[in-house]
Amino acid sequence: MEFAESSPPDEPGLQKWWIAITLFLGTLSVGLSVSAVNIAIPTIMSSLGTSLNRIQWVLTGFMITRTVLIPSVGWLGERVGDRNVFIASSSIFTVGSLLCSFAWNADSLIFFRVVQAVGAGPLLGVSMAIMFEAFPRDERGLAMGLFMTGWSLGPFFGPLLGGYLSEHVHWRAIFYINLPTGLLSIVSGYYLLPRTRVKSPGAAPLDFIGLVTMAAGTVSLLLALNLGHEEGWGSQLIVSLFVASAVFFTLFVATELRTTHPFLELRYFRDLNFSLANILIFLRVFGFRGSSFLLALFLQRALNYTPTETGIFLLPAAVITGLWSPVAGKITDRLGPRIPIAGGFAILIFALYGLSHLTLWSTVTFIFVLMCIRSIGQSSLNAPLNTVALAAIPEGRARMGSGMIGMTRGLGEAFSIAVLSLLLERYAFFNLYSIPTLQGAPFAASTRLRVLAQIRGLLIDAGQYGLALQERARSLLAHTLINQALTQAYQDLFFLIGVLNLGLLVMALFLRTQRRAEP
Numbered sequence: 001m002e003f004a005e006s007s008p009p010d011e012p013g014l015q016k017w018w019i020a021i022t023l024f025l026g027t028l029s030v031g032l033s034v035s036a037v038n039i040a041i042p043t044i045m046s047s048l049g050t051s052l053n054r055i056q057w058v059l060t061g062f063m064i065t066r067t068v069l070i071p072s073v074g075w076l077g078e079r080v081g082d083r084n085v086f087i088a089s090s091s092i093f094t095v096g097s098l099l100c101s102f103a104w105n106a107d108s109l110i111f112f113r114v115v116q117a118v119g120a121g122p123l124l125g126v127s128m129a130i131m132f133e134a135f136p137r138d139e140r141g142l143a144m145g146l147f148m149t150g151w152s153l154g155p156f157f158g159p160l161l162g163g164y165l166s167e168h169v170h171w172r173a174i175f176y177i178n179l180p181t182g183l184l185s186i187v188s189g190y191y192l193l194p195r196t197r198v199k200s201p202g203a204a205p206l207d208f209i210g211l212v213t214m215a216a217g218t219v220s221l222l223l224a225l226n227l228g229h230e231e232g233w234g235s236q237l238i239v240s241l242f243v244a245s246a247v248f249f250t251l252f253v254a255t256e257l258r259t260t261h262p263f264l265e266l267r268y269f270r271d272l273n274f275s276l277a278n279i280l281i282f283l284r285v286f287g288f289r290g291s292s293f294l295l296a297l298f299l300q301r302a303l304n305y306t307p308t309e310t311g312i313f314l315l316p317a318a319v320i321t322g323l324w325s326p327v328a329g330k331i332t333d334r335l336g337p338r339i340p341i342a343g344g345f346a347i348l349i350f351a352l353y354g355l356s357h358l359t360l361w362s363t364v365t366f367i368f369v370l371m372c373i374r375s376i377g378q379s380s381l382n383a384p385l386n387t388v389a390l391a392a393i394p395e396g397r398a399r400m401g402s403g404m405i406g407m408t409r410g411l412g413e414a415f416s417i418a419v420l421s422l423l424l425e426r427y428a429f430f431n432l433y434s435i436p437t438l439q440g441a442p443f444a445a446s447t448r449l450r451v452l453a454q455i456r457g458l459l460i461d462a463g464q465y466g467l468a469l470q471e472r473a474r475s476l477l478a479h480t481l482i483n484q485a486l487t488q489a490y491q492d493l494f495f496l497i498g499v500l501n502l503g504l505l506v507m508a509l510f511l512r513t514q515r516r517a518e519p
Helices: 015-048 057-080 080-102 106-134 137-168 172-174 179-192 208-231 236-258 265-271 272-302 307-336 340-356 365-391 400-430 446-463 469-508
Strands: 002-006 197-199
Touching: 002 057, 015 057, 015 106, 015 137, 015 172, 015 179, 015 446, 057 208, 080 106, 080 172, 080 179, 106 340, 106 365, 106 400, 137 172, 137 469, 172 197, 172 469, 179 340, 208 236, 208 400, 236 265, 236 365, 236 400, 265 272, 265 400, 272 307, 272 365, 272 469, 307 340, 307 365, 307 469, 365 446, 400 446, 400 469
Parallel strands: none
Antiparallel strands: 002 197
């Protein structure tokens, strides 16, 4: 049995644009908070007098909760309506943000961040679904571009605002920056979002087994990825978590394929377009978030940028992403998804090849131009990939598809940081012991003495002297070798991500361009 709150508006007019603005405010609110907190972690740790191991759960708890709850938007939307899910999610997230500013210790802050995540998870999924269905079929590429604009700008403006507020005001102030956008999204959502048809609460029971196995598998996997670097990837805890994740996901798949009303409709993956689009989204997010992580590390560790300076430097790329995403969506509507997807991957490959030649002497202009080109390539992919994935499922089921896409994206982000942190460490270690004899670690005794003598001479010319001169020379030599090894590691990983994108470009050629026309 179904009942209707009211019918969605049919006028093309301004309605879709008001909806787009409402959803933009909601996604921007989440994006600002996520990235602003990241940059304030050292200040928060010092203020609350806690350890790094403890404070990292401010980030980990939020990320795990958000990722687990993103797929719930399909079940929730069918029972209470997309509009109500958006308003409730925005309200929970905004209240959670306010509570975070009142946190009196690390445990309370972790708990309030989990409250934030309870709102953030469904909000992102339902926003994509509402945006997709608010626009006519020939403008859904534009809709996906507009959706990505809000989500893309937040993570770049967040570090800039978070760095400034934590440095010049107080770390609690970073939880106020998303309150205005959160409150506006709630009010505009109440008045502007259309009321949609929803199912009676008894129409389809909750797939409790599917929910529990999916949540258990996701939590185990994300915990393993986040704790692996600290505990050791071969430790008993991490291996057990990976095994538990595999077992729970196996049970989840078996359950979902047999039940009549699954929590996640895995049968959609039988469609080639939906499967390929999700694989491309996962690996695209993995590559882009990973390269962003490496670029931020290079700017701060190799070029000695402060976090605030790094945020300012990355800001123009965010603006490019926000402006180009709707353009890429419009191109998708006019020419189909294949051209912007192929072009986006080609641009990313070019930019990553350039970044694989970064050195400590690379000019700011060189890095800035490559960074902006990379943003154009990335924003060329968002709209067409989301459009292809959502167009592959039956009309009116966008909320289920958006939840699955959101989970794919969240897992891609988690894998990127974990895997590339490990690879950066391993590549740097390998490079340190593979540098040519005249430049690196395996010096012959005579060569090492000659290099140290030259460094001592430079220090004396700089006015330094004393018994510690030899120790300073050795420290400078070690520092130089480590920097060289790390720089080579950055180059290797940028090249590796470029090769990954080349493989994705080939994979994208198998996407079908026609859209499903199911009623």
